[in-house]
Amino acid sequence: HSVQVSVLGLGAMGSVLAAALIEAGYPTTVWNRSPGKADDLVALGGKAAATAGDAVRDSQVVIACLLDDASVHEVLDPLTGDLAGRALINVTTTTPAQSRESAVWAADAGIAYLDGGIMAVPHMIGRPESSILYSGSAEVFHEHRALLDLWGTSTYFGEDAGLASLYDLALLSGMYVMFAGFLHGAAMVAPAGITATEFAKAAAPWLTAMTGGFEGYAAVIDGGDYTVEGQQSLEFSDLTHIVAASADQGISTEVISMVQQLIQRQIDAGHGKEGFARIIESIKQPA
Numbered sequence: 001h002s003v004q005v006s007v008l009g010l011g012a013m014g015s016v017l018a019a020a021l022i023e024a025g026y027p028t029t030v031w032n033r034s035p036g037k038a039d040d041l042v043a044l045g046g047k048a049a050a051t052a053g054d055a056v057r058d059s060q061v062v063i064a065c066l067l068d069d070a071s072v073h074e075v076l077d078p079l080t081g082d083l084a085g086r087a088l089i090n091v092t093t094t095t096p097a098q099s100r101e102s103a104v105w106a107a108d109a110g111i112a113y114l115d116g117g118i119m120a121v122p123h124m125i126g127r128p129e130s131s132i133l134y135s136g137s138a139e140v141f142h143e144h145r146a147l148l149d150l151w152g153t154s155t156y157f158g159e160d161a162g163l164a165s166l167y168d169l170a171l172l173s174g175m176y177v178m179f180a181g182f183l184h185g186a187a188m189v190a191p192a193g194i195t196a197t198e199f200a201k202a203a204a205p206w207l208t209a210m211t212g213g214f215e216g217y218a219a220v221i222d223g224g225d226y227t228v229e230g231q232q233s234l235e236f237s238d239l240t241h242i243v244a245a246s247a248d249q250g251i252s253t254e255v256i257s258m259v260q261q262l263i264q265r266q267i268d269a270g271h272g273k274e275g276f277a278r279i280i281e282s283i284k285q286p287a
């Protein structure tokens with residue numbers, strides 16, 4: 001590979017991203033704020049830079065994997081002159097608004113900017129199930145696609161730099177609410193002497209099977225008609241028993257009541273006979 005790459009930030013994630021590049025034969029310069037973290041990568045064949053500026057000046061492609069948006073700007077704002085004319089791929093987790101601000105900042109400085117959201121933990125990097133979402137410069141994405149694909153499955157969402165981050169955070173919302181649902185179930189059975197480990201054995205295949213419902217809900221939502229045949233109605237989706245059983249177990253009903261309230265708002269508005277997917281209307285319009 002002729003393209004020289006620099007990686008800024010050698011934490012749990014950055015060090016794995018850099019190792020993948022070195023192992024694939026990319027000439028790679030690495031930099032970390034605190035010393036010592038580059039040693040393993042140098043042993044692999046990477047080159048350590050003494051300063052972030054040295055690392056930037058070494059390469060056409062600069063990858064930032066720092067803690068957050070503030071640390072990215074703390075490191076890179078003083079280096080805009082050096083970054084001009086280079087590609088910056090920022091895989092640091094940021095909000096969509098921060099990603100868009102960074103894209104404007106980069107455009108003003110003549111930096112080609114690609115924003116990334118990593119949907120993986122470090123040990124997944126390099127496997128197909130590691131998914132990395134990108135938005136921003138299409139040119140950077142396409143030109144350096146081979147490099148990006150070393151980390152996992154790369155998906156590009158378009159020139160709006162905030163989209164990868166928006167998608168990332170939307171997927172994480174789904175994950176956190178699902179985890180809370182699993183933990184609610186585990187708390188429900190705990191007073192009956194059922195361990196969380198036992199419950200997990202039943203919950204994992206059940207929830208996996210239930211993800212098969214997403215497509216049907218999506219078709220109803222995108223079709224814009226919640227009355228189409230074959231759906232579970234809101235009235236049928238009565239969570240009263242689940243809330244009562246949770247209270248009987250002496251646990252909090254917050255998690256399950258939240259869903260019950262979303263359903264109830266649609267029933268109160270006269271949509272009880274319509275499909276369960278309609279609760280998205282409760283979510284789209286805050287009470």
Ligand code: NDP
Nearest residue numbers: 009010011012013014033034066067071092093118121122
């Ligand atoms: P770590 O906490 O392991 O590493 C953070 C890195 O940021 C370190 O290199 C640290 O340097 C550096 N850093 C923090 N603040 C500054 C600063 N002000 N100036 C310069 N460098 C700074 O985090 P990760 O590697 O796990 O995460 C990096 C990014 O990747 C984050 O945005 C995270 O959200 C994202 N990510 C991580 C995942 C994971 O599973 N780990 C999953 C998906 C995304 P120092 O060593 O000097 O402290």
